[in-house]
Amino acid sequence: MEAIAAERTRRAWILTSVFVLAIGLVVFVVLALVGLRSAAVLIAALVAGGLAFLSYRSSDAVALRLSGATPADPAERARLHNLVEGLCIASGLPKPAIHLIDDPSPNAFAVGRAPKHATLVVTTGMLDLMDRVELEAVLAHELSHIKNHDILVSSLAVTMVGLIAPGLVPFALGERRESSADSSAVEMTRFPPGLISALEKLRDDTSVVRVNPRAIAHLWIEAPIGAHRPMAEGTRMFDLPLDERIAVLREL
């Protein structure tokens, strides 16, 4: 699992560098055309660096704002908090912030720039559909994204790529994110049937989340189909479809 985290961190650096270079180039060209040739390089570097830093710092806040998520009350949602706490003990992760989206369609995602600054988001539909064991498996899957540093890459992708050129997001994300999160989740819970059951329920459910901005379409555990179908299929371009993920888990 540390190998995956290292790969994702490398990927995050590459993504950031490409972003900085692209922004820097654009700024430089604009300034050069206006006649500020000598100062252009410095200004371009400052602007690009500044924007990259801002994107990194604000990526999770942007994603949360776009999705309409609000904090989940520990007293009201005791089960949700208890399950996450248990999994954090099993994995040695710090407990992330937990948010809810009021939507009947079952779905979930995780964002943040590091395990210490992470947020886990679940729809009320997910809480209604899954039983205790299945919900735990879904939460373990999301926590695995946090543990594997997937969230760093996907969060950067929201602000650095998603807001500018959503079509390029699949290339930014890399391969097999969902399947590796599946195996890490099972490593946490030691109970494959839980996740199998949860994925089967997700596969058979046909509802789609209502608030569905393109910039965050890649974050969800279940690709939102419908209006954004080409995009959603694209984000799973380098990953296995749900049926195959279930088959892989059955082999364990």
Place this chain on the structure above:
Amino acid sequence: MLALIIVIVLVVVIGLVVMVLYNGLVGLKNKVEAAWAQIDVQLTRRADLIPNLVETVKGYASHERETLDAVIAARNAVQNASGPQESANADNQLSGALKSVFALAEAYPDLKANQNFLSLQETLTGTEDKIAYARQYYNDTVNRYNTKIQTVPSSLLAGMFHFTEREYFAAGGSARGPVEVSF
């Protein structure tokens, strides 16, 4: 002159390697200690919640004395147990006794609807899960620590600095059997 420089460089390099390996062992050893302490935190939490549960159930199912007494007795047995075998047996007994108490709710609809009872049930179930996960994490950490002690190159230092292997947490003999639930 050159020989001297080479020797100094070698000493520095070896020193750095030793430092890194030693710190790695210390880090893992501390992780094992912390993981063990975490199990106790959850065990204490469970023990603290049980009196509250018994009082709540008494309000609705006061003639279920046997079941309630069994829980109290099991809780005390866990507190007083000495040695891993006794602890494991007492722990298993307590889990069974708790399940019996929760099963009572099926026969007493007023109890089942009581918010306090439901909240306690959720919290206690959560705590049982956390105890299991804490033990799982402890074993995972012990695994990493023991492996590091056994493998080269850390193994060379482990003996020198008295890093010894830790024992895994194992379920007691009776814990492998089915858990008894009595009504």
